[in-house]
Structure formats: C-alpha cells, structure tokens
Amino acid sequence: MDGELDLMVYARLRDLPDFEVVEVCEDRQRQERRLVLVPRVAVGMCPHCRGVSEQRHDCYEQEVSDLPMGAVATILRVKFWQFHCRKCDKFFTPHYAGIVPGAHATERLLERMAAMIRFSDIRNAAKFFGVAEKTLENWYYPFLERQRLHPAQGTQPVVSLGIDELSLKKSTGNSAAC
Numbered sequence: 001m002d003g004e005l006d007l008m009v010y011a012r013l014r015d016l017p018d019f020e021v022v023e024v025c026e027d028r029q030r031q032e033r034r035l036v037l038v039p040r041v042a043v044g045m046c047p048h049c050r051g052v053s054e055q056r057h058d059c060y061e062q063e064v065s066d067l068p069m070g071a072v073a074t075i076l077r078v079k080f081w082q083f084h085c086r087k088c089d090k091f092f093t094p095h096y097a098g099i100v101p102g103a104h105a106t107e108r109l110l111e112r113m114a115a116m117i118r119f120s121d122i123r124n125a126a127k128f129f130g131v132a133e134k135t136l137e138n139w140y141y142p143f144l145e146r147q148r149l150h151p152a153q154g155t156q157p158v159v160s161l162g163i164d165e166l167s168l169k170k171s172t173g174n175s176a177a178c
Contacts, residue, residue: 016106018096019078026072033069036077044083044094051087058082064099065131066106073130076106103139110143 016037023036043054064076082093098106109129113136116125126136 016098031071032073032075034075034077038079039081046085046088046092048090049088051085053083053085055084056081057084057091064104064106065109067109067112105139110139114143
C-alpha cells in the first residue's frame with residue numbers, strides 16, 4: 001500500500017496526465033530519480049488516416065529529462081507504443097503534449113530553461129540543469145520557434161500601436177490601426 005501511495009504522489013507531482021507512474025528508482029549517489037511511465041490509453045489515432053488503432057506493434061523506452069525535484073535530477077523512462085493501423089496499413093507512434101519529440105525533454109523543462117536563458121545565457125542554464133551546452137542549444141532554438149508558431153492560449157494579437165487610450169476611446173479616425 002505504501003508503494004502505491006508513493007506512485008500516486010509522484011504521478012501528481014509530475015502532472016503528466018497522459019501517463020501513469022509505474023516505478024520509481026532513486027540513486028542517491030548520482031542524485032537522480034528515475035520514474036518509469038506508461039501511457040494511460042492503450043489506443044492511438046493514426047496521423048495518416050485519422051483512424052483509431054488498438055493493435056500495438058512494438059514498445060520502446062526513451063529517457064526524458066524533466067524538472068528536478070529539489071537538488072535531485074528527474075529522469076523519466078517513458079514507454080512509447082508503436083501502433084499498426086489496419087485501415088491504411090501504416091505504423092505510427094502517438095505524440096504526447098508534455099514530451100518534446102526528438103528532444104528527450106519535457107516541454108515544461110524547456111520552458112524553465114528558456115526563462116533562465118532570458119536572464120542569463122545558454123552556458124549558465126546548461127550548467128545549472130546539468131546538460132551539455134550544445135544539447136541545450138539544440139533544444140532551445142526549436143522551442144522558441146514552436147512558441148512563435150503556436151503562441152500561448154489567451155494572448156491577443158496586437159491591433160494598434162502608439163495610440164493613447166483617450167484617442168482610442170474617442171474613435172476620431174485620426175489613429176492608425178494595425
């Protein structure tokens with residue numbers, strides 16, 4: 001029972017709703033905590049034909065860096081299932097929102113690194129998070145491009161520049177709008 005409680009606590013702390021924590025391993029000497037995660041849903045939607053497939057073809061495991069818990073690094077060992085779509089006869093692995101494809105990192109880790117880089121630089125952020133400087137560089141610039149292409153929800157586009165509030169309220173027609 002105590003082990004199940006630990007897994008539930010770690011699952012809540014990690015806040016990755018697409019996955020379930022099934023195992024936790026701690027290495028105090030290396031100051032690492034490894035969590036094994038499996039997808040909660042055993043089906044996938046084919047990106048080619050949009051059909052639903054429950055026929056798993058293969059499973060592979062990938063190590064993904066996540067935000068540390070205190071001074072302890074967190075490594076997620078994520079199990080990804082590859083599906084076979086009978087409808088279009090193609091193989092695919094579903095994409096999960098919290099995991100950055102090809103980066104071996106979570107989206108929130110990259111957000112935190114980017115925030116740190118805004119106040120410092122890539123070298124110091126890489127040292128702080130314990131990753132190679134070139135690795136962080138390879139993660140950071142695509143992250144910025146994704147943010148540019150898909151801005152955060154709730155942000156509004158700019159509709160006017162250089163207009164004071166009174167002129168905007170008067171609607172005199174003398175103000176230029178974007």
